[in-house]
Structure formats: structure tokens, C-alpha cells
Amino acid sequence: MSSPQAQSRKIVDRWLAGRAASVRAGLGCVVALGMGSGLLVMVQAALLAWTLSAVVMDGAGLSSVWPALAAMLPVFALRFVLIRLAERTAFTSAASMRQALRGELLRKLQALGPLWLRSEATGALATHLVQGVEALEGYYARWLPGRALTVLLPFAILIVVFPVDWTSGLVLLITAPLIPLFMILLGKAAAEANQRQWKLLARLGARFLDSLQGITTLRLFNAGRREAAVVARLSEAYRSSTMKVLRVAFLSSVVLEFLATLGIAVVAVLVGFHLFYGKIPLLRGLFVLLLAPEFYIPLRTLGSQYHERLDAIAAAERIMEILDLPEPVETGARLPLPAASGYTxxxxxxxxxxxxxxxxxxxxxxxxxxxxxxxxxxxxxxxxxxxxxxxxxxxxxxxxxxxxxxxxxxxxxxxxxxxxVAWVPQRAHVFAGTVLDNLLIARPDADFAAVRAAAASAGADGFIQSLPHGYDTPLGERGAGLSGGQIQRLALARAFLKDxxxxxxxxxxxxxxxxxxxxxxxxxxxxxxxxxxxxxxxxxxxxxxxxxxxxxxxxxxxxxxxxxxxxxxxxxxxxxxxxxxxxxxxxxxxxxx
Structure with a gap:
């Protein structure tokens, strides 16, 4: 019976895979380009095997083999183009997915409202919304196409190899499942390590942002060193967790490389015996030997991409929870208010x-x-x-x-x-930007004359004009550089401007x-x-x-x-x-x- 953590990972994995529907065409194009590159590898192997066989066995000179060598050049060039197109398409599809997800998250946060946001740790939320969404790139750009290619490309190679040398094909067929099997076994430990790593990163981000926002209080109470020690402990815990993830990743890479190398070695030994006893010609033996490493490349690549999948699952867990939060229920049709001279x-x-x-x-x-x-x-x-x-x-x-x-x-x-409605809170929020940008929030289409009139009505025009660049003076986050009274005057100016x-x-x-x-x-x-x-x-x-x-x-x-x-x-x-x-x-x- 699988653990609750494993069940949770499966749910998140299905959720991530389901979201790929919007970029299915792009990912399908990546797989098609990958298959095209793989088929060209077989053509390349056939041309190279024929060239070497002709030179070794028949003593052919350059004049005899140059057509095959010349044919390799467009094959190499076309492979390069297909690989670059696949990478570009994968990146574009993943970027489109991340952009759509960020938009959905922002709409969700707006629907949940500021009261829900106040209950969340800002730093942790920012970590999930920024780094968490970025961590999904590998899942969509590499894992999903790689998973399809891991099935299709080795299968295509087996179809070609079996008629040439069925014993080598059998070795490839038997050893192929070992790589995914060990990948899954090692992945269980990696999955838990990834989960711990993301939770520690969220805690570290939340604590660090909280420390920055409360730095004045920390200095007044001489608590800066204590807080720095807490952040340092969290940072060390995150570093240690990251190293555990890397150790598991490196260990799995070594195991997968060993299995692939072992499979290639067995094929090489079999081909050597067959050539020694004259069971197959050199052309066929070379062709099989050249294709054996290519057979394992998608499997080995998937091993490294498997860790990107685990990273994405760990990052997406909180994102999925946020998107699944219930929103306020709409009750019936929503009607605009009739125009009126006043509102009671x-x-x-x-x-x-x-x-x-x-x-x-x-x-x-x-x-x-x-x-x-x-x-x-x-x-x-x-x-x-x-x-x-x-x-x-x-x-x-x-x-x-x-x-x-x-x-x-x-x-x-x-x-x-x-x-x-115009709203003036106890302490208005001032965004990073110019004074003018902050006032235009109330009415983006207002001209400068209207903005200045609103500021004058709020008693803000005087201090704004005294700033270094007037209305074009850049302001720091939360109104850094302005007094509480000046910030309130800006809020009142917004209300005057909105009218x-x-x-x-x-x-x-x-x-x-x-x-x-x-x-x-x-x-x-x-x-x-x-x-x-x-x-x-x-x-x-x-x-x-x-x-x-x-x-x-x-x-x-x-x-x-x-x-x-x-x-x-x-x-x-x-x-x-x-x-x-x-x-x-x-x-x-x-x-x-």
C-alpha cells in the first residue's frame, strides 16, 4: 500500500499532466522533432557502418566512400536543426504554460481577496508563485516529451535491430526496463528530499522577508543578531536539504550510467563473438554497435529528467492547493446599480x-x-x-x-x-514607481491637469512639487522616503481623482x-x-x-x-x-x- 505522501504526489502529477492539454500541440511537435532526429541517427549509423565496412573489408578508397561521407553532412545539419527546433518549441510551450499559470494564480488571489492574503506568509507565497512556477519548466519542456520519446525511439531502434541481430535486440529489450525500474526506486528517496527542500525554501523566504520588513523593530530591540542567527539556521537547513537532493541525483545518475554501459558492453561482446564466428557480416555488427548507445540515450536522459519531475511535483503541491481553494459563491445574477444622484x-x-x-x-x-x-x-x-x-x-x-x-x-x-467607491485606508499602499504612477491608479485615463488638481485639493501638490523630480519622482516600496502624512495625502489625492x-x-x-x-x-x-x-x-x-x-x-x-x-x-x-x-x-x- 502506498503512503499518503506517494498518493499526494500521484495526484499532483496527474494535475500537472492534465494542464499540459493547453500546450499539447507544442509538446507533440517536440516529440515529432525528437523522433525525426532519432530516425536520422539510424540513417547516420547506417552510412557510417557502410563506410567503415567498405574501407576495412573491401579496401575501398576515398573515391568509393565519399558519396556516403557527403550524405552524412546534410544528415548532421538536419539533426542539428531538428534538435534546436525541438529545444525552442519545448521552451516556448513551457513558457506559455507558466505564463498562463501565473495569470490564473493572480486571478485566484484577487478572488480570494486581501483578507486571505493577510493570513499567508508573504515570503512563502512569493516563493511558490515565482520560483515554484519556474520549477515547472523542466516538467513540460523536458519530462513530458522525454517520456514519450523514451517509449517511441527505443521501440523504433528495436524494430531496426531485431532483423539485423536478434540476440543483440533481445539484450536491449531485456536491459531497457532496468533503467526506469531503478529510476523509480531511487526516485522515492529523491521525492521526499525534494518535498523537504521546497518546504524549507518557503520557510526561509518567509522568514527572510519578515526580517527585512521588521528591520527597524529588530534594531530598536537590539535583536538583529538573534534574527540573523535564525535565518542562518534556516539557510543551513536548506543547504543541507539541497545537498541531500543532489546526492540522490548523482547516485541515480551513476546507477543509470552503469546499467546503460553494461547493456552496451553485453551487446558489444555478443557482436564480437558473432563476428569472430562469422555469423554476421561486419556491416551489420557495426550498425548494431553504433545504435546500441543511441538506444539507451533516451532512457538515460529520462533518468535526469525524472528529478525535474520530482522538483516540479514538490513545487506544484502548494500551487494546486491555492488554485483549489473555494472562492466566494456567487448568488444569482449580478446587476449594475441604477444611476442615481446619491447612494444610501x-x-x-x-x-x-x-x-x-x-x-x-x-x-x-x-x-x-x-x-x-x-x-x-x-x-x-x-x-x-x-x-x-x-x-x-x-x-x-x-x-x-x-x-x-x-x-x-x-x-x-x-x-x-x-x-x-473610493477607499482611503489607515495607511495607503504606495507602489514602487513615480508619484504620478501611484496617483493614476485611481483613474488611468486622467490627464496631468486633472491629477494636479486632485493633488491640490488633497493638499499634496505642495510637497510633491518640492520633491527632486516633482510628479516624476520615483518612490520606493511602501512609500519609502515619504512621511505618514504625505502618504495619506497621496491616498486622498487618489480619492479626489477618482471622484x-x-x-x-x-x-x-x-x-x-x-x-x-x-x-x-x-x-x-x-x-x-x-x-x-x-x-x-x-x-x-x-x-x-x-x-x-x-x-x-x-x-x-x-x-x-x-x-x-x-x-x-x-x-x-x-x-x-x-x-x-x-x-x-x-x-x-x-x-x-
Whole structure:
């Protein structure tokens, strides 16, 4: 009975082979070109055997054998062309497969959404998506065509050899299965080593990226050496695993070479005896001897390609798991939202439970009126961010209804809905590229005048102009070189540029100083005019911008009203106001002392 690991490898192998259907024509062309090259080898062997036999046995001179020698030249040239065409076609087919797979993976990640991505180790995921996909090249470019040629080409040689010398043909037929047999036996150990190697590589990539992203924290806590030691141990474990894979690969190569050499030696001995006793002429003996090494070449090549297959299976296991993850189920037809002057968002008895079993929302009810600012406040874990995740389509409500102008969100085309929404998170993501590139994400077809007007409305034009190259200044990943306030201004500029009727804000002034916060508030007031704004506010100064404040606790709306109404009434909001005032007083006292 095969082990669970062996069963898993078989499943992944079938999955990889099934994906070859899209490049079947290209791989079939590779096999045909390989067969053509193999048939030319037989022609080449026949010409060379005839030439040597004529010279040795008949004493023929150059004038007699030059036609055969001349015929070899186009055979060599044509073989070279066929081999190069086969390599090029194999590479192109494998590249097409990898490109298609990467596109499918990106579409899958988009469907799974950012919440799923947050639960994954970024470095490990990048390793699988980049190096893992690259590791599939050998499977499609060499293993699959090689497997077909290993059957077809030796069979063709046997058809030619048996009529010439049936005993040599019998030796070839008996020894041929030994190479795949030993290849499979040695492959079991190699498969386990490959699996360990890929898991260690993913762990190493995840840890290394995590260390780079947290290098500031590591330096502040003087933990850089400890973290470097951990990365070094993982690196050493990966090196050791790689060496084990190479040892198995080299051992299998030696065994396969020995078996092939042994088979060729037996054929040579038999042919020698037959020639000695005059059972076959020299021409036939030379022809068989020349074809014997060619018979084993596809088998020996497949032995080395077998390790590429194992490497691909190890790399593809996680890729297959990602592609098989369930996506959010579409419920019925998705309709675009009717055109309207404003959009009212309604949560009606909405509940949401995360896959871990944690309840985020429990019968939440509130209305964000069109053209008004609605703020969500409450303690950490009250479910505020879940509200935005549901509206953005990153998660689905477990129960209840979310509607836009009376149309259920679940029945609304998500692309159409998102085209009407602008989102400003706590810390916007800045991509590696120019300032202009990052702003045009909101509206790629916008002209420069519109971009600059949006930046001016967000209060960002001034600092952008002060950069070395203005709007063409390159930015590092995650906005390296910009302050938190500048990054938030870029996010607001994106929202101004998109000019969407619905605006979702996740505490855009978090972690900013008072002066920058006040400036951002001014930009928010301009941005909110005439729009439906849903704002998560951790600071009550931000909540005070709202026309309506919804106070949340344990996934429910426990209070609703204006800042003045809620601050005057007994309840959670008033306690939050008092707690914030007390914290501010303590901070001022510390500054004075």
C-alpha cells in the first residue's frame, strides 16, 4: 500500500499532466522533432557502418566512400536543426504554460481577496508563485516529451535491430526496463528530499522577508543578531536539504550510467563473438554497435529528467492547493446599480462570522444616508473594519442584508459597485514607481491637469512639487522616503481623482500629529461634499466631522446620533469621550514634566 505522501504526489502529477492539454500541440511537435532526429541517427549509423565496412573489408578508397561521407553532412545539419527546433518549441510551450499559470494564480488571489492574503506568509507565497512556477519548466519542456520519446525511439531502434541481430535486440529489450525500474526506486528517496527542500525554501523566504520588513523593530530591540542567527539556521537547513537532493541525483545518475554501459558492453561482446564466428557480416555488427548507445540515450536522459519531475511535483503541491481553494459563491445574477444622484447604504440585521468561528457582527443595523458623513466608532474588536470589508467585497455577510439604494449588495455587480467607491485606508499602499504612477491608479485615463488638481485639493501638490523630480519622482516600496502624512495625502489625492460618489475611510488620520491631522480634516471636508461617506474613526475629533455617528460594541450598533447628542447622553460614546480627554490630559502633563 502506498503512503499518503506517494498518493499526494500521484495526484499532483496527474494535475500537472492534465494542464499540459493547453500546450499539447507544442509538446507533440517536440516529440515529432525528437523522433525525426532519432530516425536520422539510424540513417547516420547506417552510412557510417557502410563506410567503415567498405574501407576495412573491401579496401575501398576515398573515391568509393565519399558519396556516403557527403550524405552524412546534410544528415548532421538536419539533426542539428531538428534538435534546436525541438529545444525552442519545448521552451516556448513551457513558457506559455507558466505564463498562463501565473495569470490564473493572480486571478485566484484577487478572488480570494486581501483578507486571505493577510493570513499567508508573504515570503512563502512569493516563493511558490515565482520560483515554484519556474520549477515547472523542466516538467513540460523536458519530462513530458522525454517520456514519450523514451517509449517511441527505443521501440523504433528495436524494430531496426531485431532483423539485423536478434540476440543483440533481445539484450536491449531485456536491459531497457532496468533503467526506469531503478529510476523509480531511487526516485522515492529523491521525492521526499525534494518535498523537504521546497518546504524549507518557503520557510526561509518567509522568514527572510519578515526580517527585512521588521528591520527597524529588530534594531530598536537590539535583536538583529538573534534574527540573523535564525535565518542562518534556516539557510543551513536548506543547504543541507539541497545537498541531500543532489546526492540522490548523482547516485541515480551513476546507477543509470552503469546499467546503460553494461547493456552496451553485453551487446558489444555478443557482436564480437558473432563476428569472430562469422555469423554476421561486419556491416551489420557495426550498425548494431553504433545504435546500441543511441538506444539507451533516451532512457538515460529520462533518468535526469525524472528529478525535474520530482522538483516540479514538490513545487506544484502548494500551487494546486491555492488554485483549489473555494472562492466566494456567487448568488444569482449580478446587476449594475441604477444611476442615481446619491447612494444610501443600509445594513439590516447583518451578521458575520469569520472561518475561525469568531463573531464579528451580530445583528448590525444602521443607515448611511446619501450625501452625508456617517462615522463608525467603538472599542477595538467592535466590528468596524468588518463593515468596510463587507462593503468592499473582501468578505460576505453570514446573515442579514446590505443594500445600496434598496438593491442588495450580493445581487450587485462587484466591478460596477467598486467603480463608484473610493477607499482611503489607515495607511495607503504606495507602489514602487513615480508619484504620478501611484496617483493614476485611481483613474488611468486622467490627464496631468486633472491629477494636479486632485493633488491640490488633497493638499499634496505642495510637497510633491518640492520633491527632486516633482510628479516624476520615483518612490520606493511602501512609500519609502515619504512621511505618514504625505502618504495619506497621496491616498486622498487618489480619492479626489477618482471622484467616486461613495467614499469609505478607515481612520485616515491614525498615527498622525495634531497639525497634520487638522490639515487632513480640511481635505476630508472638501472631499466629502456631495458624497456618501462612511468613516471609521478612532479619534473622536475625526468622528466630529460626521453628520451621524454610529457607536458599535460587540458587533452591534448601540447608539446613534450627532457628536453633541451622544456626548451629552449617558452611554458608550460619552465614556469614550471622557477616556480620550483623560488620556490627552495625562499626555500633556507628561510633556510639561
Amino acid at each position: 447604504i443600509r445594513f439590516d440585521d447583518v451578521a458575520h462570522v469569520w472561518p475561525t468561528g469568531q463573531t464579528a457582527l451580530d445583528g448590525l443595523q444602521f443607515v448611511a444616508q446619501a450625501g452625508c458623513i456617517t462615522a463608525l466608532v467603538g472599542p477595538s474588536g467592535a466590528g468596524k473594519s468588518t463593515v468596510l470589508n463587507l462593503l468592499l467585497g473582501f468578505a460576505r455577510a453570514t446573515a442579514g442584508t446590505i443594500s445600496i439604494n434598496g438593491q442588495p449588495l450580493d445581487a450587485t455587480d462587484p466591478d460596477d459597485w467598486r467603480s463608484r 467616486a460618489p461613495v467614499l469609505l475611510l478607515d481612520e485616515p488620520t491614525a498615527s498622525l500629529d495634531a497639525e497634520t491631522e487638522a490639515s487632513i480634516h480640511d481635505s476630508l471636508r472638501r472631499l466629502a461634499r456631495g458624497r456618501t461617506v462612511l468613516l471609521i474613526a478612532h479619534r473622536l475629533a475625526t468622528a466630529a466631522l460626521a453628520d451621524t455617528i454610529v457607536v458599535m460594541e460587540q458587533g452591534r450598533a448601540v447608539q446613534s446620533g450627532t457628536h453633541e447628542q451622544l456626548a451629552a447622553a449617558q452611554g458608550l460614546y460619552r465614556r469614550l469621550v471622557e477616556a480620550e480627554a483623560e488620556a490627552g490630559a495625562e499626555a500633556d502633563a507628561e510633556v510639561r514634566t
